[in-house]
Amino acid sequence: MxxxxxxxxxxxxxxxxxxxxxxxxxxxxxxxxxxxxxxxxxxxxxxxxxxxxxxxxxxxxxxxxxxxxxxxxxxxxxxxxxxxxxxxxxxxxxxxxxxxxxxxxxxxxxxxxxxxxxxxxxxxxxxxxxxxxxETRFEIVGKSFVIRSLTDQIEKVAPTPARVLITGENGTGKELVARAIHKHSPRKAKPFVEVNCAAIPSELIESELFGHMKGSFTGAVQDRPGKFEQADTGTLFLDEIGDMSLNAQAKVLRVLQDGVVTRIGGQRPLKVDVRVVAATNKELEEEIANGRFREDLYYRLNVVPLRVPPLRERREDVPLLVRHFLALLARQDGLAPREIEDAALQRLAELEWPGNVRELRNTVERLLILASGPRITLGDVERLVGRRALESGGLGALTDIGTFEEFKYAAERAFLVAKLRQYDWNVSETARALDMPRSNVYKKIERYGLKREEA
Structure with a gap:
C-alpha cells in the first residue's frame, strides 16, 4: 500500500x-x-x-x-x-x-x-x-480470587524497594510476576535482567553473576560485566535460586549486604544499586534443613513472599487463559484467529494441568495449529488433547470408576503419568523423585502401556 x-x-x-x-x-x-x-x-x-x-x-x-x-x-x-x-x-x-x-x-x-x-x-x-x-506477553490473566489477591500484593510491593521471593510450581508464571513488579516500580525504565540459576553450570554461575576480568580463567578472553552490573539501577531476577550453589549463595549474600560486586580476577569493588527479585519451585525451608540453602540468604531474599497459585487452584481462569492464548498465538505465529466452542472450553477447564499455565499455553497452540475447522470444537479437544482428566489424576474422573481395584489401577496410572510429565519423561529423574528403582518405573510404564504424548 x-x-x-x-x-x-x-x-x-x-x-x-x-x-x-x-x-x-x-x-x-x-x-x-x-x-x-x-x-x-x-x-x-x-x-x-x-x-x-x-x-x-x-x-x-x-x-x-x-x-x-x-x-x-x-x-x-x-x-x-x-x-x-x-x-x-x-x-x-x-x-x-x-x-x-x-x-x-x-x-x-x-x-x-x-x-x-x-x-x-x-x-x-x-x-x-x-x-x-x-505488554500482552507479560499480562497476568485471570479474575479468580487467588489471582486478584496476587495482583493486589504486586501493586502494593512493586513501588517499594523491598526484595521479593516468588514461590510456585513450574509453569505457574513466576517470571510474569517478576516482570509485573519491575513494570510497576520506579525502576521500570531501567534494565530488567534475568538469570536462570538452574540453567547455568555451577562453575560458571559466579562469572555470570559477578563478571570476570580478562585472563582470570581459561576462556576469559576479555573483561565482562556480570548480571549485577548489567542490572545496575534496575531489577535483577534470580530465577530458580534454589538451584544455586552454596558458594555462589555466599557471594550473593555479600552483594545484598554491601551493595558492591568484585569481578572474578578483579581487585576493584564496584558499587551497584540493584533490586533483587528471586523465584523458586522448591521449598527453601526444606533445602535449609538439608544444608542445601543458606538460612541467612533466605531471610535476606524473603522480605516479601509471593506465592503464584497452580492452575488447579484457579480453574475458573482457564477459559480466560485459553481465549487470551488463542488471540496472542494467532497474532504471534501469523495464523488465522479461531473461535472456540463453550463445550471445548468446559472440557479444557475440567482437565488436569500438571505443567500449569505453560502446559495450557502449549496445548492451545497445538489446537490452534491442528484443529480441523474454523472453530475449535469439543471433538478437537478430545482428539488432540485426550482424556487428560483421568490420566493426570483428576479426582473428579476417578470417583466415577466402579470398583476399588479399578480405582487403584487408574490412580496409580494417573500419578505415574503426572510424575513422568513433571520430569519431562526422564525415567531416571522420575525414579529418583519417587524413591523407586528405575527398573520398577520401567515395569509400570510397560504395565500401563504409557507413551510420551506427541506434540
Whole structure:
C-alpha cells in the first residue's frame, strides 16, 4: 500500500510541482490550499507525512502545526518556508516539526528527507508493536480470587524497594510476576535482567553473576560485566535460586549486604544499586534443613513472599487463559484467529494441568495449529488433547470408576503419568523423585502401556 502524503501550501505552483514529484515516486498524494482545509483533510486522509507551508493567509502554518500536534502527537510534519530564519526554525522545532525545507525546493533533499522520515514512522510503529507484544506477553490473566489477591500484593510491593521471593510450581508464571513488579516500580525504565540459576553450570554461575576480568580463567578472553552490573539501577531476577550453589549463595549474600560486586580476577569493588527479585519451585525451608540453602540468604531474599497459585487452584481462569492464548498465538505465529466452542472450553477447564499455565499455553497452540475447522470444537479437544482428566489424576474422573481395584489401577496410572510429565519423561529423574528403582518405573510404564504424548 502506497504511503500517504498531504501537501498544504497556498501557492498552486508548489502544490502542483511537489504533488507530481511525490506521485511519480509512488506516493498517494492529496493537497490543500490553506491550513484550515489542510487540518480537515488530515482527519479524513490520515497521511503518514505532511508538507506544510509556514506563511499562509488566514491560519498560518505554525499555528496549524500546533493544533495538529495537539490532536495527533504522532503527526509527522515537514515545514516549508520561503524565507526561513533561525527564529522560525526554532519555533517550528519547538512546536513539533520533524524538519524544515527552504524554497525553492530541492528534489534530492526532498527525497532524502522523505526516506528518513518514513523510516522514522516505521521504527515508531515497530516500537509500538513490540511494546504491545511485551505488554500482552507479560499480562497476568485471570479474575479468580487467588489471582486478584496476587495482583493486589504486586501493586502494593512493586513501588517499594523491598526484595521479593516468588514461590510456585513450574509453569505457574513466576517470571510474569517478576516482570509485573519491575513494570510497576520506579525502576521500570531501567534494565530488567534475568538469570536462570538452574540453567547455568555451577562453575560458571559466579562469572555470570559477578563478571570476570580478562585472563582470570581459561576462556576469559576479555573483561565482562556480570548480571549485577548489567542490572545496575534496575531489577535483577534470580530465577530458580534454589538451584544455586552454596558458594555462589555466599557471594550473593555479600552483594545484598554491601551493595558492591568484585569481578572474578578483579581487585576493584564496584558499587551497584540493584533490586533483587528471586523465584523458586522448591521449598527453601526444606533445602535449609538439608544444608542445601543458606538460612541467612533466605531471610535476606524473603522480605516479601509471593506465592503464584497452580492452575488447579484457579480453574475458573482457564477459559480466560485459553481465549487470551488463542488471540496472542494467532497474532504471534501469523495464523488465522479461531473461535472456540463453550463445550471445548468446559472440557479444557475440567482437565488436569500438571505443567500449569505453560502446559495450557502449549496445548492451545497445538489446537490452534491442528484443529480441523474454523472453530475449535469439543471433538478437537478430545482428539488432540485426550482424556487428560483421568490420566493426570483428576479426582473428579476417578470417583466415577466402579470398583476399588479399578480405582487403584487408574490412580496409580494417573500419578505415574503426572510424575513422568513433571520430569519431562526422564525415567531416571522420575525414579529418583519417587524413591523407586528405575527398573520398577520401567515395569509400570510397560504395565500401563504409557507413551510420551506427541506434540
Amino acid at each position: 502506497a504511503r500517504r502524503i498531504l501537501v498544504v501550501d497556498d501557492e498552486p505552483g508548489i502544490r502542483s510541482a511537489l504533488g507530481q514529484l511525490l506521485e511519480y515516486e509512488g506516493y498517494d498524494v492529496r493537497t490543500a490550499s490553506n491550513a484550515t482545509e489542510g487540518l480537515s483533510e488530515y482527519e479524513r486522509f490520515r497521511p503518514h507525512l505532511v508538507f506544510m507551508d509556514i506563511k499562509m493567509a488566514g491560519l498560518d502554518g505554525l499555528e496549524a502545526l500546533r493544533q495538529l500536534k495537539q490532536s495527533d502527537p504522532g503527526a509527522l510534519v515537514v515545514m516549508i518556508s520561503g524565507h526561513a530564519t533561525i527564529k522560525t526554525a526554532v519555533e517550528a522545532t519547538q512546536a513539533g516539526a520533524y524538519d524544515i525545507l527552504e524554497k525553492p525546493l530541492d528534489t534530492d533533499r526532498i527525497l532524502v528527507l522523505l526516506r528518513n522520515a518514513l523510516e522514522h514512522v516505521d521504527l515508531a510503529a515497530e516500537n509500538q508493536r513490540l511494546r504491545e507484544t511485551i
